[in-house]
Amino acid sequence: MATPRIQSVDRAFSLLACIARRGGSESLPTIAAQCGLSVATAHRLLATMESLGAVIHTSPGKYRIGLGVLELGRHASLDGLLAAAADPSLRRITQTITPTAHLGVLDSEFMVTYLAKATVRSHPLPTQIGSKLEAYCSGLGKVLLAALPEAHLDAYLAEGPFIALTGRTIIEPAALSRELIKVREQGYAFDDCELFDDLRCVAVPIRDADGQVVAALSGSAPAPRLPHQSVPAIVAELNRHAGEIGRKLYPAQPVCN
Numbered sequence: 320m321a322t323p324r325i326q327s328v329d330r331a332f333s334l335l336a337c338i339a340r341r342g343g344s345e346s347l348p349t350i351a352a353q354c355g356l357s358v359a360t361a362h363r364l365l366a367t368m369e370s371l372g373a374v375i376h377t378s379p380g381k382y383r384i385g386l387g388v389l390e391l392g393r394h395a396s397l398d399g400l401l402a403a404a405a406d407p408s409l410r411r412i413t414q415t416i417t418p419t420a421h422l423g424v425l426d427s428e429f430m431v432t433y434l435a436k437a438t439v440r441s442h443p444l445p446t447q448i449g450s451k452l453e454a455y456c457s458g459l460g461k462v463l464l465a466a467l468p469e470a471h472l473d474a475y476l477a478e479g480p481f482i483a484l485t486g487r488t489i490i491e492p493a494a495l496s497r498e499l500i501k502v503r504e505q506g507y508a509f510d511d512c513e514l515f516d517d518l519r520c521v522a523v524p525i526r527d528a529d530g531q532v533v534a535a536l537s538g539s540a541p542a543p544r545l546p547h548q549s550v551p552a553i554v555a556e557l558n559r560h561a562g563e564i565g566r567k568l569y570p571a572q573p574v575c576n
């Protein structure tokens with residue numbers, strides 16, 4: 320049975336969301352109506368949050384997000400939250416799907432940064448949390464490149480040809496462009512021994528509440544343990560874990576019309 324939600328907390332977060340989205344431009348009656356609350360209820364909640372520093376009262380009937388909320392946000396980072404939210408899934412992936420699992424994001428230099436990793440002792444890989452790798456040659460990287468705006472992707476491809484790390488690395492920009500179109504259409508990437516000889520990898524996107532790709536999740540295994548026919552089942556399991564991670568980070572928001 321699901322834990323019952325506390326109505327007053329739902330209402331308070333709904334008000335905060337409305338104020339944040341409107342930038343303090345809406346009046347109290349308008350905010351209350353958008354959140355499905357009476358003016359009196361909204362006023363009481365806002366008065367409490369004002370006393371806690373969560374909102375500030377800027378003029379009659381007008382509020383803005385307060386320093387209390389900003390201070391809370393200062394102690395968190397998206398990368399840290401991604402890694403924490405993904406850790407249980409990474410460990411389950413190594414127990415049930417592939418011996419190694421990674422979480423990665425794309426930085427401003429189009430490099431993949433490993434935010435989290437789980438692996439079994441019998442399958443060590445030289446990847447380290449915090450290390451960076453070129454994006455074109457891995458499953459994680461191909462998922463993240465495929466999600467780039469067209470202009471950014473064109474700028475990246477213009478830097479090719481790329482360096483071959485194995486005999487199967489895709490190095491020509493035109494070929495990589497076709498591969499990324501395929502990744503975008505099918506919703507996952509397959510690294511067929513392109514990063515390390517005899518290592519295959521399947522990767523899927525993690526999305527935010529608006530459907531935008533914020534990270535990628537992968538499972539890797541020696542090629543004999545990851546035959547082509549196993550890819551659809553692995554994709555389905557990775558997508559299930561990616562969905563769980565996304566819902567942890569971006570849960571359903573309180574109603575704010």
